[in-house]
Amino acid sequence: MAEISLNDHRTSSDRINLLTRKRPDLIIITGGTNNGASQSLVSILESIGLSSYMMDESQRPHILFAGNEQLQDEVKSGLAKISNLRVAANIQPVLGIENIQPAQKEINEIYKEIRIKQTGGLSEVISWTEGTFSSTASAFGRAIRFLSEKYEPEKGVLGVDIGSDATIMAGAFNGEETLRVYPGLGVGSGSGGVIEKNSLELIKRWMPFELSDQEIQDYIYNKSIYPSSLPLNVEHLEVELAVAKQALRYAAEQTIPSLPKQLGAGGTLLPYMEPIIGSGRILTLAPKRYQPLSVLLDGLQPTGVTTLALDQNGLLPGLGIVAEANPLLTVQVIESSTFLNLGTIIAPLGVARPGTPILRIRVNREDGRSFTRDIKYGSLSILPVDLGEKVSLHLRPLNRFDVGMGGPGKSGKVNAIGGVLGIVIDARGRPLQFSIDQEKNRKRNETWRKTFSKYE
Incomplete structure (x- = not known):
């Protein structure tokens, strides 16, 4: 994957050499608001x-133009005869407004x-499904959108897939979907x-363990060359988990501003979601x-009350495809034990000195x-409630903290x-704050790790 932008200072010759060397399957052209500046584009x-x-006709890329709509006629006249051109509405018609x-x-x-061309026999397989075909990311997003129509309308549903090469984030509120794919960001x-x-x-x-920068970096780059390799010790496993947390944190920070509902100053915090489903x-x-649970909790840093679940069999993309053809089947699968409940999360919002009481919680069991x-x-605390046990929680925030019950202190x-x-x-605060002293961070991570491992 490569990128050409207006400020990369490449000459026309450098751009042409890059494209002919990379021989991309798809070129996506974006830029410029409607009726805005066009000469640079x-x-x-x-x-x-x-x-x-300059490329052989059989190797010419698909081109998608989704920029300044004023240029659409010029794009068609210049590119339609020499490429597989498609034109879509501008992804940013007005500054600050997205339409992707x-x-x-x-x-x-x-x-x-592209897949039909690359995979022999795929066109016949597609004909068996009446033309139904979708990328994994698109199907994943469709499943999350479907779930958002079945759960609490005032909250959204979030799905994340941490893959080898890419991280997918899909959020939906009452059927309104936000899908983001981050290539080159995986484990x-x-x-x-x-x-x-x-x-x-x-x-x-x-990281909860001390490793040298060189050892961490060597392991990560070796993993990128041999992605199917397995960690041989606990320290290397923790490196992979740390990479997963940071990949997820980066993806979350990039995605949150695009979600329909915002929370916190400037929309920097993940809004209330129920449930959050992890895959990968x-x-x-x-x-x-x-x-x-630790990867999802640290990487996403959810707020209020939510459930973290695990798509342990990787069914979400399949459910996304099935949802359009057979919604009832999708509902039946979801209501079975498809998703593993990792835990109910309660994350109060507010600021206080460490050690200040901020929440009183009463847990009422079914037996009285x-x-x-x-x-x-x-x-970071864990309340001992058995897997599958139903309880009623009474939450009383202290010192003007907010647990999503209608406002601070409610x-x-x-x-x-x-x-x-x-x-x-999770009363560690939002967003999580770290010290410039890595040793303090290491000790704190080790404390959190021991808290979780007590209840494993």
């Missing part, structure tokens, strides 16, 4: 047109055409991209069940027994079901 179009003309759904639909169609072949898009320091802050081998094949806990700011009741790790109270 025209110079890039000329380079793309010339490089496509038309472009996503065209990309899915292009993806189908296998994309693990090197996590360093490049972030930094080694941001990965190290999640780094989560489903983790040796300990607290590890996928109950117990009360006072939660202090900066702590109490409320919520029904919950115990997960693999019961009920998790």
Whole structure:
């Protein structure tokens, strides 16, 4: 994958050489608001047109233009005869407003055409399904959109898939979907991209063990070359989990501003979601069940009351395809034990000094027994509730903290079901704050790790 932008200072010759060397399957052209400046974009179009003309006809890329709509006629006249051109509505028609759904639909169609060309017999398989075909990301997003229409309308549903080369985030509120794919950001072949898009320091802050920078970096780059290799010890497993957390944190920070509902100043916090579903081998094949919960909790940093679930069999994309043809079947699968409940999460919002009481929680069991806990700011606590056990929680925030019950300081009741790790109270604050001293971060991560492992 490569990128050409208006400010990359490449000459036309450099751009043409890059495109002819890479021989991409797809070129996506965006830029400019409608009726805005166009001359800079025209110079890039000329380079793309010339490089496509220089390629053999069978190797010419698909081109999707989703930029300034004023240029559509010029794009068609210049590129339609020398490439497989598609045109979609501008993804940013007005500054600050996004409209990416038309472009996503065209990309899915292009993806189908490319895969049919690359995979012998695929066209026949598609004919058996009455033409139904979708990329994994698109199907994943469709499943999340379907789920958002079945759960609480005032909350959204979030799905994340941490793959070898890419991370997918799909959020939906009452059928309104936001889908983002981050290529080169994964835990296998994309693990090197996590360093490049972030930094080694941001990965190290999640480590509970002390390892040298060189050892961490060598392991990550070796993993990117041999993505199917397995960690040979606990330290290397923790490196992979740290990469997963930072990949997810980066993806979340990039996606949250695009979600329909916002929370926090400038929309920097994840809004209230129910449930949050994680997918990907780094989560489903983790040796300990607290590890996928820890990755999702630290990487996403959910707010209020939510459930963390695991798509342990990787069914979400399949359900997304089936949902349109047979919604009832999809509902039946979802209501079965398809998703593993990792735990109910309660994450109060607010700021206080460490050790300040911020939440009083009473847990009422079905047999009439109950117990009360006072939660202090900066702590990570687990309430012992068995997997599948139904409980009623009475939440009373202290010191103007907010647990999503209508505002700061407002109490409320919520029904919950115990997960693999019961009920998790995350009072560490949002967003999580780290020290510039890596040793302090390491000790704190080790404390959190020991808290989880007690209840494994």
